Amino acid sequence: MKPAVLEVMRMNRVCRMVLVTSVGSFILVIFYFQSMLHPVMRRNPFGMDICCRKGSRSPLQELYNPTQLSNTAILHQIRRDQVTDTCRANSVSSRKRRVLTPNDLKHLVVDEDHEMIYCYVPKVACTNWKRVMMVLTGRGKYSDPMEIPANEAHVSSNLKTLNQYSIPEINHRLKNYMKFLFVREPFERLVSAYRNKFTQKYNTSFHKRYGTKIVRRQRKNATQEALRKGDDVKFEEFVAYLIDPHTQREEPFNEHWQTVYSLCHPCHIHYDLIGKYETLEEDSNYILQLAGVGNYLKFPTYAKSTRTTDEMTTEFFQNISSEHQTQLYEVYKLDFLMFNYSVPSYLKLE
Numbered sequence: 001m002k003p004a005v006l007e008v009m010r011m012n013r014v015c016r017m018v019l020v021t022s023v024g025s026f027i028l029v030i031f032y033f034q035s036m037l038h039p040v041m042r043r044n045p046f047g048m049d050i051c052c053r054k055g056s057r058s059p060l061q062e063l064y065n066p067t068q069l070s071n072t073a074i075l076h077q078i079r080r081d082q083v084t085d086t087c088r089a090n091s092v093s094s095r096k097r098r099v100l101t102p103n104d105l106k107h108l109v110v111d112e113d114h115e116m117i118y119c120y121v122p123k124v125a126c127t128n129w130k131r132v133m134m135v136l137t138g139r140g141k142y143s144d145p146m147e148i149p150a151n152e153a154h155v156s157s158n159l160k161t162l163n164q165y166s167i168p169e170i171n172h173r174l175k176n177y178m179k180f181l182f183v184r185e186p187f188e189r190l191v192s193a194y195r196n197k198f199t200q201k202y203n204t205s206f207h208k209r210y211g212t213k214i215v216r217r218q219r220k221n222a223t224q225e226a227l228r229k230g231d232d233v234k235f236e237e238f239v240a241y242l243i244d245p246h247t248q249r250e251e252p253f254n255e256h257w258q259t260v261y262s263l264c265h266p267c268h269i270h271y272d273l274i275g276k277y278e279t280l281e282e283d284s285n286y287i288l289q290l291a292g293v294g295n296y297l298k299f300p301t302y303a304k305s306t307r308t309t310d311e312m313t314t315e316f317f318q319n320i321s322s323e324h325q326t327q328l329y330e331v332y333k334l335d336f337l338m339f340n341y342s343v344p345s346y347l348k349l350e
Helices: 059-064 071-089 126-137 167-176 186-198 204-218 224-229 235-243 245-250 260-264 277-290 310-319 322-338
Strands: 015-023 026-033 108-111 116-119 178-183 273-276
Touching (some): 059 178, 059 277, 071 273, 071 322, 108 126, 116 126, 178 277, 186 235, 186 322, 204 235, 235 310, 235 322, 273 277
Parallel strands (some): 116 178, 178 273
Antiparallel strands (some): 015 026
16 A cells, blocks of 8 residues: 555635634634534434434534634644644654655544544543543444443454545545544653553563563563563663663554654644643543533543552652653653643753
C-alpha cells in the first residue's frame, strides 16, 4: 500500500472565519460552517435504527459553530494554538516525516456513527475511553461503559482503527470527523507506566520482554533469578534503559512509555480537541456533549486512591541523577512543550 499523504489542516465544508475574542496573547478564531443540514431529535442515541448522525449537526459543527461561546471552547482553542506553535517552532525535529503511513494510524479509533476519531494514549484513561467508544459504536450492544471488562476494552477487534481504511477513506475521515486525544504530564505518565508494568507481579509478560532486558543491560552483578524473571526492575534502571541510545536503535518504545507526539502525530494530524488528564471528566463530558450524547452518557468516574500523583512522581525522581534527568527530559521535551506542561520543579537539569 502506498504511503498516505494525509491532508489534515483543510476542511472540505464551506466556511467563513470570524474573529471572536482575544485571550492574553491568543486570538481565538471560530469557524462557522454553512450547512444545509438540520438537527433532528433522537430518542435513543444507541439504538440500531437511530444511532447515526445523518441529518444532524456533526461534532465539528457543534465545536466550531457553537450556539453560545463558552470558556471551554476558548480553552480548547488555546490548547490547539499551543500545539500549532510548538510544531512550528520545532519544525526541524517535529516534521521530519511529512508522510504518514497507515501503520502510523493504529492508535486512532473511529466512531462512524458520531463522526469522531479518538487517538488513545496508554496511561491517560484510555481504558475508560475505549469503553466509551465501544458504547458509542456498539449500536445498542453496550449501554454502561463500566459493565465492559477492562481486558475486553483492549481487544483490538472491538474497535475499528483508522489504519483499517483505504487511503481515500482515511483522508475523508481526517477532514470531516472531529479528532481528539487526551494527554498527561509526561513524567507522571511515565511513573504511572513504570508502577503498573514493573511493580505489579501479574504483569509477567512485561517482566519477561522488557524487565529481563533492562536488568541485563543496566544492573551489574545481576543474579540469575533477576535475569530470568525481570520482575524487580528499579526506576533508576528503567530511566537508564529509556535514555540508552541502543534502546532507541533497537526498537520503538512500548506504547505505554512512548511519547504522545510519536503515538498520535499532532504535528501532522490536526486535533480539534486536546483533553487533559488533570481535567479528565470535564473535557470528556464536553466531547460527549458535542457528539450529541451528553444527556445519555457520562464519562465514568472511579476511585483516585491508586492514581500516580505529582507527589509520587517527585519521590521517584529523587534518586535519578541530574545527568539522567536532563537526558530523559530531552526525550519527552516535545510533549512538555506541545501540551503546555512546565518543567517540573523537582528536576535538576544540567
